[in-house]
Amino acid sequence: MPTIRVAFYSSKHYDVDSFNDGVASIQSDVKIEFTYLEPRLSTKTVALAKDHEAVCIFVNDNADAEVLQGLKEVGVKFIALRCAGFNNVDLKKAEELGIVVARVPAYSPDAAIFAVGMILAVIRKYHKAYNRVREGNFLLDGLLGFNIKQSTVGLIGTGKIGLLTGKILSCGFGANVVAYDPYPNKEMAEKFGIKYVGLDELLAQSDIISLHCPLTPENKYLINENRIGQMKQGVVLVNTSRGALIDTKALIKGLKEGKIKAVGMDVYEKESEVFFEDGSEKVMQDDVLARLISFNNVFISGHQAFLTTEVCTMRYTLTNC
Template sequence: MKIAFFGTKPYDRESFDAVNQEYEFDIHYHKSHLNADSAILARGDEAACIFVNDTADAGAIRALADQGVRLLALRCAGFNNVDLQAAAENGLTVVRVPAYSPHAVAEHAVALMLSLNRKIHRAYWRTRDGNFSLHGLLGFDLYGRTAGIVGTGRIARVLIRILQGFGMNVIAYDPYPDAEYALNNHVLYTSLDDLYRRSDIISLHCPLTESTRYMINERSIARMKDGVILINTGRGRLIHTPALIEGLKEKKIGAAGLDVYEEEAEYFYEDQSDKIIDDDVLARLLSFNNVIVTSHQGFFTAEALHNIARTTLRNVADFAAGKPLENEVKRNEKP
């Protein structure tokens, strides 16, 4: 089985080469992201493997099919960047990695919370300059505070256990609440309005759908508690970034930790340090001292990389062997 990997980094090659010793697939690594023009790199390959910032729209799907690709293997959980209708029409099977390490993402969300609350990022730069003043670094105890968790999937449930360990009260919103889970884990499901009103920290862990796109907007921010800390390790377009910036300027939002950004594809995973950031919205976000932006690295642990490689190559092997595909994404499946 020949596989074209798009958007690959050295750590991708390292983790996949290690697992591929078991499968011995013929892997062709490419730095270029997938799009309609770069799909030609998959000529002669039977599978293409992509990540979150690759573009698998109708044009790219058709181009892959023209090169002989029959399988699109996502090495990630989300698939909102894939035109599933086009894939079905062009005979491409789509598979994904539904879970690789919920602990990795949950722990990163906690790291953002703690860093923002206790101003660790600001203290780090101060002390490097010999400034040991505490002025402006005041935080608050997490103990007894309320965390609002939007979405209660695998990652959120790990996060909830961690936050309960701090002694936080946890409330949650999910359009499909799990009453048994809530009862057994002392979690209170509530409405979004109530969650916004009561939460000292809000963390987003829901998929990007038409109903969740820009769910954090001017109206929802207005309903939040003054000084709320907002964390997003989900998808960038859950937040309407101009509204977030206004909330920060008006001090309605006390701090924001963002591991994702709605226009991240042009910047994330690349070294842009010698260039001018011409995205005015991103540049404005980076100017706030109470905002931390990380480069979609919540998943980035050794354990997660290994699990991604293992599940992705098993998906390819099952496809090649004609076995049922446990992680297939169907045409009408919702992210």
């Protein structure tokens, strides 16, 4: 039986457990062997892929042109992303080198539930109440929220996660859901009670804005100072997609000026330097993130929207980029 060796970068214990179980349950004419590597893929670690036909990478691994050239030189022919996004891969260079790249476009659509939960957390201030009660403070002052029902929620991006988020908010909570997407799925959107509008209109009328789009060179800093200026006074902004969709410095300015009422973030534009690691015993070196965390109306989690038992144990269907 032929064997395919896969260098598995950025591995965590839940990756090892789930992928070992998954491979054991697959009936195949090919044997797959994983080499689990804790380091991220980079120019410094590319040599670890020597003698492997493929690599498996996650959101903060780097597969730029230089890294891809290094992978080609050590014999790698295939890159499998265990995520939906592919902004960390230079696809043009990969094609030039003849390296096949695949991703999981249907990966964790139920991350929509996490996005809705994050919306609820920031508009009903669960995080503030949790911290207060732990200190014996049961006052309700400063915990006034608002209902999703009849609020206007704007979705930027209507892939599987975006549409499911809209369905939950529209059908489950009675929100007025509008959406913007350069590639609209009008049939499904209509079924879920979601109305497509232009981006400017969405920014102007939404009480809550939730991001559900991949990061591309064209939409980096999609939410910038100008776009924040177009939003309603007191808007709530939630991002569970990719950090660099938002210009963090512009976001901080919007928070300081009161333009933005609350923020929920499961991602951060420079998360590769801090996320998925324990930095509790260190001084945070990222001044921008430290400032963001200091706001009591900002709720940040460490890129965990995907992380469920069901996702970690499912069999993914890879699709070429």
